[in-house]
Amino acid sequence: MRILIVIAHPLADSFTASVAATAKVALERNGHSVDLLDLYVEDFDPRLNERERSGYFDIPYDTTAVDGIVARLRAADGLILVFPQWWFNFPAILKGFFDRVFAPGVAFDHERSGGRILPRLTNIRLLWALTTTGSPWWVVQFYMGNPVRRLLKRGIAAFCAKDVSFRMISLHDMDRVTAEQRKAHLARIEKAVARI
Template identity: 65%
Template sequence: MRILVVLAHPLEESFAAGVAETIRRKLLANGHTVDFLDLYRENFDPRLTSTERARYFQPDYDVSEAEPFVRRLQQADGLVLVFPQWWFNFPAILKGYVDRVFVPGVAFDNDPAGGRLRPKLRNIRVLWAFTSTGSPWWIVHLYMGNPVRRLLKRGIAAFCARGLDFKLVNLYDMDRSNEEKRRAHLARVEMLVGRL
């Protein structure tokens, strides 16, 4: 499979970068093709432009402003996202990636009658996300209702693709984790990715 791995973290030596590199190495070792997209290092501009927004509901949405990133998504069989959860959400650069790349005609078609979006990412068979959060699991799940999972599974996955393999893997309580816990998490990531 051709897997697009998207990393969203500003620090090159971050734990998220280590997770992304573990994923990249394991996928390559298993014979997959990896397109590694580091949003910060590739200077991705997350701001939806006024022209992009103005033509959002027009027929034949023009993807030219984000075309290289759109093309990479369209060429992938699987998408793996790696990011920290900040304020129980995506980092802004990843939210901007979704806003500018998962657009009409690429990720979905608008229903002219105003009904449900029609999924268009038939090429994507796998959507996995590897995240970390400073909060313990009970705050994420019981208090906040796991908003990142809902956004990815009920939103992006359901509205943009059909029948894909979805997985969210989270390291909780990252702010208080020690080296042993982080090493164990990396081993878990490698084991899971080895199943692809």
């Protein structure tokens, strides 16, 4: 498979970067091709601009400003997102990635009669999220209702790809985990990704 790994963290030496590197090595060891897209390194602009928003219902929708990334997404069989959860949500740069790249004509089509959107990312068969969060698991799950998982699985995956294999692996309470717990989490990531 050709896997696009998207990283969203401003620090090159972050634990997020370690998770992405672990996933990349495990995938390549099993013969997969990996395209690593680090949104910060590539200086991705997350802001949906006036032209993009005003032409949102144009056919074809103009993706000129992000055509390079659109081509990488279209070339992929699988997508792995690696990011921290901040305030129970995506980092702004990753949200902007969805706003600008998961656009009409790329990730979905508008149904002509209005209302529904029709999945267009038929090439994506796997969508995984490898995340960290500073909150304990019970706060994320029970108090907040696991919003990132819901947005990814019920929103982005369901509306943009058909029959996609979805999985989310999170390290909770990130600010208090020990070095041993981080090491164990990386081993968990390696083991899970090796099954792809």
